[in-house]
Every structure is written in C-alpha cells, then in structure tokens.
Amino acid sequence: MAKRLTQQDIARMAGVSQATVSLVLNNRTDGGVRIAPETRARVLEVIRRTGYVANPIARRLHDQRNRILGVFTYEAVFPSTRADFYQPFLEGIEEQAEVAGCDLLLFTSAKATEGKRRIFSDDSRIRLADGCVLLGRSIDRDDLAQLVAEAIPFVSIGRRDDAGGPVPHIGADYRAAVRDLVDRSVALGHRRFAYVGAGTGAESSADRLRGFKQAVAAHGVEGTHVQFAGLGQLLDAGITAVLAEEVSDGAALVLAARQRGLSVPGDLSVLTLGAATRPAPDDIGLTGFRIPRREMGRRAVQALTEVLEHGTTPQELLACEFVEGTTLGPRRAQG
Amino acid sequence: MAKRLTQQDIARMAGVSQATVSLVLNNRTDGGVRIAPETRARVLEVIRRTGYVANPIARRLHDQRNRILGVFTYEAVFPSTRADFYQPFLEGIEEQAEVAGCDLLLFTSAKATEGKRRIFSDDSRIRLADGCVLLGRSIDRDDLAQLVAEAIPFVSIGRRDDAGGPVPHIGADYRAAVRDLVDRSVALGHRRFAYVGAGTGAESSADRLRGFKQAVAAHGVEGTHVQFAGLGQLLDAGITAVLAEEVSDGAALVLAARQRGLSVPGDLSVLTLGAATRPAPDDIGLTGFRIPRREMGRRAVQALTEVLEHGTTPQELLACEFVEGTTLGPRRAQG
DNA sequence: TCAAGATGCTAATTCGAATTATTACAGGGT
DNA sequence: ACCCTGTAATAATTCGAATTAGCATCTTGA
Structure with missing residues (x-):
C-alpha cells in the first residue's frame, strides 16, 4: 500500500528541508522567519x-488542536430507534462544526459494556479530538468526574450537576418551561395538578419536577407527583390537569380518557414535558413545549469553542417554546 | 491546570526507566522481554x-494508524430532509466501525461550494483518516479520479465506473433486481413495458435501465424508455406495466391512474426501482425491491478494512430483495 | 575458575510535525 | 581584508509512547 506522505517527502521533492515545509505550510512570517517567495x-x-x-x-x-471535535453518545447514533432523539441535536452540531471549520469524530470505537458505552475504558480515545460534546439523557457520573478532573475540554448537552466541579453544559430550561405550563393552566381555572413521571434520576427529570413544585407552590394550588399514570386514580383525586414527563405517557392518558368516553381537554387537560425515551404517536396534538434541540447542538459547539479558546466553563439553559396543541382547555365548571 | 502524567513521570516514581513502564503497561512477555515480578x-x-x-x-x-475511518458525503449528513436516504447506510457503517474498533470522522469541514461539497478543495482533510467511505448518489468524477490516482484508501457506496482505474465499491445489483421484476411481470402475462426515469447519469440509473433492456430483449417483449411519466401517453401505447426509477414517480402514476378511475394493478401494473431523491408517500404499497442499505454500509466498512490491510480493490454488488406490494398483477385479458 | 547462557533492565531510536537556535551567504561600508 | 547587517534556509530539539539492540549481573556446568 502506498505509504502516507510526510513532510520529509514533500521536502525532498521540493529540494528543501522539512522545517521549511512546515514553515510554509503554517504560513509563518513572524519571529524573524523568512521564506523566499519562489x-x-x-x-x-x-x-x-x-x-x-x-x-x-x-x-x-506537538501542540494542541487538530480541528477535530468529538461527539460522544452513550448509545449508537444512527439506529432509527434513536434517530428521533439524536437527530436534531446532531443537525445543530454538524451545522456549527461546518461554520467552525471542524470535522466531527464519532466515538464508535468505545465498545459497549453491559449495553452502555463508557468514555474511560482501557484505551480512551477521547483525547484524539480537541474537545468533545457529550450527548445522552444521563451521563455516567464517574466519567463526568474524570473529565472534569483531567481538565478535558468538553461540553455536555443537557444540564448536569457538579461532578467534582462545575460541568460545562448547554441545557434546556425545563423549570421555566414547566412553570409556564402550570401558569397557563391556572389561568384557565385548574387547581388540582398531577405530575406523572420519574422526576428524579437524570437532571432533566429533576428540573421538570422542580419547576412543577415551584409553580404549584407559587400559585397555592394542589400538586401531586406520581411515578406512573393511573387514569382512574387521577380522576378520583379530582385532578383536572396532568403533566406527563414522557410524551408517550401523555399520549396514553389521552387515549385512555377518550376510551372511557371522557373529553380531552373538556374533562381532563393533558400536558406533556417533552421527554422522549420511548416512541410516541405524533397525531394527538399534545399541548406542551418544544425542546430547542437543534439550537442546543449549535450552542454546544459554540460553547466548546469558547472552552478551547479561553478555558471557560460555559453553562446556559435555552428557553423552550410553548406548543399550543389541543389538549389544554379551561377547567369544566363542576357540580 | 494539572499537567498530564507521562510514562516518564511514572518511571521516576517507580525508580525504573520509561521503557520498563511501557513494557509493563503492554504486558509484553514475548521477544526476550523479561520483567521481574516485583x-x-x-x-x-x-x-x-x-x-x-x-x-x-x-x-x-507510533503505530502509523489512527483507527479513524472517514465518511464523506456530498451533502450534510444529518438534516432530516436527507435523513431517510443516508440513515440506513450510516447505521451499517456505524455498526461495522464499532466492530472494527474504529471511530468515524465526518468531514463537516469541507465547505460547500455551489451547494456541493468537494473532496479536494484548498485544504482537503481527507487524509486525516486511515481510509474513507464515500456516500452519495453521484460522486464528482474528478474527485474520484484523484482518489484513485493518489491511491487513497477508500470505498464507494454504490457501483462506480472506472475513473482512471477500477473504483472500489459496494453497490446494489440493480440490473439483476430490475430483470427479476420484468421476469415476474412477463410471467403474469405482460408484454408491453415502459421504463420511466433518467436511465443515465449516475451509475445506479444506468444499471437499472440496462437491466430493463436486457430483460425485455431476453423475453422478446416490447420495452420503451421515457424520461418523464405521461400516463395518457403510456396507456395510448398499450403499455400494461411501468417501471418507475423514482419511488415518487411510481406513486404519482398510481394516484393519477386511480384518479382516472383506473385500477392498479387491474388496468395497469406499476413497479418501482427504489431511487429516492425526492420524498414519496409510503402508504401506497408499491411493488418493487428493497435496496440493502444497511448491509451496504456494513460491507463497505469491511471492504475498507480489506483495502487498508491488503491493498485490494474490492467490488461487490449486493442483491436487492423483492418487495411484494400491491401494484403488480396479471395483465387483464384485453378485448 | 571461566566461558556460556539466562535474566533484568535501560539507552537510544522511531513515529511526524512544530519550533528555536544557528549557520551560510550575500552585499555594503570602512 | 574586515566587520556588520539582512536574508534564507537548515539542524537540532520537542512532544509521549513503543521498540530494539545491547549492557550488566547472576547462574550454571565442566
């Protein structure tokens, strides 16, 4: 196989030294370096x-920087089961990488152990890239701590709690988005709320639940939290508005209610908080908010650039946009 | 920022030489290398x-290998408009790259000129990777020739004509697939065929048309080729089976026929040849064949591995699978 | 007791590019 | 002839790890 060319080869062909090739290549004119035009x-x-x-x-x-930005995901990027989730982020990442004149390195070599990839295994290749964008609902805390400890330039997509130090991230402002949904619902007369979903574990879940609790407290209304959606149970408790963390849970609630002959949003309002770990029907028109995934991808690459240039620790939450939908309405005047 | 530890540091701490640390680390016991247990x-x-x-x-x-495989596409990879086309290929590529223990480098830095990326522009980064997979319906012939001329290890997804030498590729066997469709149609009584589509330009188009011509010749039946689909014109010519290169063209024909009150496949059989440069409705159930995209991605990476290891020039066409569909039926006995 | 062989480790080199220090050589002035 | 200055290029070193040749030191066996 034809061996890869080196500067030495170029130097020989041009009848100069390797150093000269390097100087020409890097367009060096500073520090008393002179190369004759010819x-x-x-x-x-x-x-x-x-x-x-x-x-x-x-x-x-030798130095730092090869204009390669790494993208680490805990699962394979392309499989279509994951596509809906990763795709918009990757679009933004690719777009901004092109602007920055960088290539993207997908860490596919990180072999999965027990179904999950790990950043730091026997032979971590993370340092091949100038810096790295982390993508995934939850990120291994040990990995995160090690990244911080070793001062590897990276930015997480999605807010992350400290891990032996502040973690640079570009997240979605779930707290504000959930508060906004509660505000709107209260304005429509709702007084009894339920939050359906984990509400814990990943930061994104915790943030949503926190926003919910803040909002119901601020309005002095009732708000309960349950892990799983039991429609009967919710109705028995007199709840008129449900916020479902998972889109699929929200959709299931709407379908279940309608099967019982109830009207949504007439008898029950259902809001969704955008989590999409499972596929969900998209023809229901759920009211909720849009996570600015593409924008998050873009900003993450921008932030990574800042990390690389100034060693900062950017942290930013982007606003989610309200999605009107058809599943939020005024509380029905009750007997 | 704490400087990263080197083998030299470890050596000092352990009171040995850097070489010893390396030997211990790599667990070397071969070639007369011995390290005392303590x-x-x-x-x-x-x-x-x-x-x-x-x-x-x-x-x-040191290794002369960076275990990075490049992926070059002439358009951005992730935008969802392109997603359906690239996605299955990329799935296969990613899957096999993971098996090979390689990372994937997406050439996002290749700035688009006139809407198209070029492999060889001012500052080609193609050689960043050990080798490269090319993806796209048509690939710039100059780029291709240069790749061959410079002996850059690469594999094209999709068959390619020689470009100053044989081009390593993993393609789909369109000729066989189209012949198969004609065979089936002839068996159902069809005698007058039309091929609708470019039939030229990209190799994939030419291969389909060639298969069509071979098949009609072999059966001694009538086959015409038109660039665009005019339903009336086809019917006037007494054609009973149409093979549409583009899925969307096939779908349009079916809809147009049904709007005229005709039955598909009762009055006209419509077959599609899988080209998808434009989005098409997927609820029509067109008869045709499935392009093994994912498998092509996998095989391309395997082939690239062979190129890298043995300097071969693999060329292979993978079989397409017949898709039953609902738009092929027996020729209606005509007055 | 001394060569032969085994053992345990290290010095030196390599990979490819970037950088610094240095050399070589021209022409000008005295 | 000599020094000085500017210009143009190169030799040598650096980065961190892997590898090979080789140098000590210690056992054996005759």
Whole structure:
C-alpha cells in the first residue's frame, strides 16, 4: 500500500528541508522567519500536486488542536430507534462544526459494556479530538468526574450537576418551561395538578419536577407527583390537569380518557414535558413545549469553542417554546 | 491546570526507566522481554495510584494508524430532509466501525461550494483518516479520479465506473433486481413495458435501465424508455406495466391512474426501482425491491478494512430483495 | 575458575510535525 | 581584508509512547 506522505517527502521533492515545509505550510512570517517567495511557491506547488495533509496525530502530539471535535453518545447514533432523539441535536452540531471549520469524530470505537458505552475504558480515545460534546439523557457520573478532573475540554448537552466541579453544559430550561405550563393552566381555572413521571434520576427529570413544585407552590394550588399514570386514580383525586414527563405517557392518558368516553381537554387537560425515551404517536396534538434541540447542538459547539479558546466553563439553559396543541382547555365548571 | 502524567513521570516514581513502564503497561512477555515480578508489581502499583492512562495520541503516532475511518458525503449528513436516504447506510457503517474498533470522522469541514461539497478543495482533510467511505448518489468524477490516482484508501457506496482505474465499491445489483421484476411481470402475462426515469447519469440509473433492456430483449417483449411519466401517453401505447426509477414517480402514476378511475394493478401494473431523491408517500404499497442499505454500509466498512490491510480493490454488488406490494398483477385479458 | 547462557533492565531510536537556535551567504561600508 | 547587517534556509530539539539492540549481573556446568 502506498505509504502516507510526510513532510520529509514533500521536502525532498521540493529540494528543501522539512522545517521549511512546515514553515510554509503554517504560513509563518513572524519571529524573524523568512521564506523566499519562489521557494514558498515551489513548496506549495508540491503540496498541491500531492494533496499532502499534515498528520493530525503528529500535530496534536506537538501542540494542541487538530480541528477535530468529538461527539460522544452513550448509545449508537444512527439506529432509527434513536434517530428521533439524536437527530436534531446532531443537525445543530454538524451545522456549527461546518461554520467552525471542524470535522466531527464519532466515538464508535468505545465498545459497549453491559449495553452502555463508557468514555474511560482501557484505551480512551477521547483525547484524539480537541474537545468533545457529550450527548445522552444521563451521563455516567464517574466519567463526568474524570473529565472534569483531567481538565478535558468538553461540553455536555443537557444540564448536569457538579461532578467534582462545575460541568460545562448547554441545557434546556425545563423549570421555566414547566412553570409556564402550570401558569397557563391556572389561568384557565385548574387547581388540582398531577405530575406523572420519574422526576428524579437524570437532571432533566429533576428540573421538570422542580419547576412543577415551584409553580404549584407559587400559585397555592394542589400538586401531586406520581411515578406512573393511573387514569382512574387521577380522576378520583379530582385532578383536572396532568403533566406527563414522557410524551408517550401523555399520549396514553389521552387515549385512555377518550376510551372511557371522557373529553380531552373538556374533562381532563393533558400536558406533556417533552421527554422522549420511548416512541410516541405524533397525531394527538399534545399541548406542551418544544425542546430547542437543534439550537442546543449549535450552542454546544459554540460553547466548546469558547472552552478551547479561553478555558471557560460555559453553562446556559435555552428557553423552550410553548406548543399550543389541543389538549389544554379551561377547567369544566363542576357540580 | 494539572499537567498530564507521562510514562516518564511514572518511571521516576517507580525508580525504573520509561521503557520498563511501557513494557509493563503492554504486558509484553514475548521477544526476550523479561520483567521481574516485583518490579512489575511496583510499576503497576504506581499506575494504579496515579490513575495513569497512556496518551492515545502518542500511541497512534507510533503505530502509523489512527483507527479513524472517514465518511464523506456530498451533502450534510444529518438534516432530516436527507435523513431517510443516508440513515440506513450510516447505521451499517456505524455498526461495522464499532466492530472494527474504529471511530468515524465526518468531514463537516469541507465547505460547500455551489451547494456541493468537494473532496479536494484548498485544504482537503481527507487524509486525516486511515481510509474513507464515500456516500452519495453521484460522486464528482474528478474527485474520484484523484482518489484513485493518489491511491487513497477508500470505498464507494454504490457501483462506480472506472475513473482512471477500477473504483472500489459496494453497490446494489440493480440490473439483476430490475430483470427479476420484468421476469415476474412477463410471467403474469405482460408484454408491453415502459421504463420511466433518467436511465443515465449516475451509475445506479444506468444499471437499472440496462437491466430493463436486457430483460425485455431476453423475453422478446416490447420495452420503451421515457424520461418523464405521461400516463395518457403510456396507456395510448398499450403499455400494461411501468417501471418507475423514482419511488415518487411510481406513486404519482398510481394516484393519477386511480384518479382516472383506473385500477392498479387491474388496468395497469406499476413497479418501482427504489431511487429516492425526492420524498414519496409510503402508504401506497408499491411493488418493487428493497435496496440493502444497511448491509451496504456494513460491507463497505469491511471492504475498507480489506483495502487498508491488503491493498485490494474490492467490488461487490449486493442483491436487492423483492418487495411484494400491491401494484403488480396479471395483465387483464384485453378485448 | 571461566566461558556460556539466562535474566533484568535501560539507552537510544522511531513515529511526524512544530519550533528555536544557528549557520551560510550575500552585499555594503570602512 | 574586515566587520556588520539582512536574508534564507537548515539542524537540532520537542512532544509521549513503543521498540530494539545491547549492557550488566547472576547462574550454571565442566
């Protein structure tokens, strides 16, 4: 197989030294470096002819930066079961990477152990890239702590609690978004709420539940939290508005209610909080909010650029947009 | 920022040389390498205490391999408009890359010129990877020729004509697939066929048309080729079976026929040849064949591995699977 | 007791590119 | 002839780990 070209090869062809090639390549004119125009032209011509590109590995070894940004996901990126979830983030990431003139490295080599990938295994390749975007609902806390401890440049998509230090992230402002939904519902007369979903574990779940609790407290209305949706139980408790963390749970509630001959939103309002770990029907028109996934991807790459250039620790929550839908209505005047 | 530990540091702490640390780390026992058990233990203890991990960059520099496979597409990968097309290929690519223990590099830095990316522009980063998979309906012929000329390890997804030499590729066997459709149709009594579509330009189009022509010739039946579908014109010509290159064209024909009060496949059989450059409705149940996209992605990565290891030029066409559908039926006995 | 062989480790080199220090050589002034 | 200055290029070193050749030191056996 044709061996890969090195600067030494280019140098030989152009009749100069390897150092000269490097200087020409990097367009160095500072620090008393001078290259005669004709020499420069000769070297550039050889480079053009051969299509030579500096070995990123060697480059990275010497200094920092090879214009490669890593993307780490805890599951495979492409399988269509995951596509709906990852896709919008990746769109934003790709878009901004193109703007930044960087290539994207997908860490597919990280072998899955017990179904989950780990960043730090026997042979972590994370440092191949200049920096890294982390994607996934929940991220291993040990991995996160090690990233922070080793000062590896990275940005998490999704807010993360401290892990031995602040974790740079671009998240969605679930607290504000959930509060907004409660506000709207209260304005429509609702006084008894239920939050259906985990509400714990991943930061995104915790944030939603926190927003819910803040909002019901602020309005002085009733709000309960249950892990799973039991329609009868909710109705018995006199609840008129349900906030379902998972989209599929929200959809299931709407269908169950209608099967009982109830009207949504006439008898019960159902709101969804956008979590999508399971596929859900999309023809129900659930009221809720849109997670700015694409924008989060874009901002994450921008933030990573800042980390790389200034060593900062950006943390930002992006606003979610209200989605009108058809499942929120005024509370029915009750007997 | 705490500087990263090196083997030299570990060596100092354990009172041995850097070489010894390397030998212990790689568990080398071959080629007359011997390390006393207690020395080994001492080094391992220091490694354990410090949490040292070998710098992958330095490691790759030495190995001449960076275990990075490139993926080049002429359009952005992730935008959802393209998702249906690229997705299955990428699934296969990712799957096999994981098996091979390689990471995937998406060439997002290749700026688009006139809406199309080019592999070889000012500053091609194609050589960042060990090898490269090319994806896209049509690939710039100059790019292709240069890849061949420079002996850059790559594999095209989709058959390609020679470009200054044979082009390594994993394609779909469109000729066989189209012949099969004609065979089935002839068996059902059809004698007058039309091929609707480009039939030229990209290799994939040419292969389909070639299969069509071979089949009608073999059966001694009538077969015409038109670029665009005019339903009336087809019916006037007494055609009873249409093969539409584009799925969307096939779907349009079915809808147009039914709008005229005709039955498909009662009055006209419509077959599709799987090209999907435009979105098409998927609820029509067109008869045709399935392009093994995922498998092609997998095989392409395998083939690339072979190219890298043995410098071969693999060329392979994978079989397409017949899809029953509802738009092919026996020719109606005509007055 | 001394060569032969086994054992345990290290010095030195390699990979490819970036950078610094240094050399080589021209022409100008005295 | 000599020094100085500017210009143009190169030699040598660096990064971190892997590898090979080779140097000590210690056992054996005759």
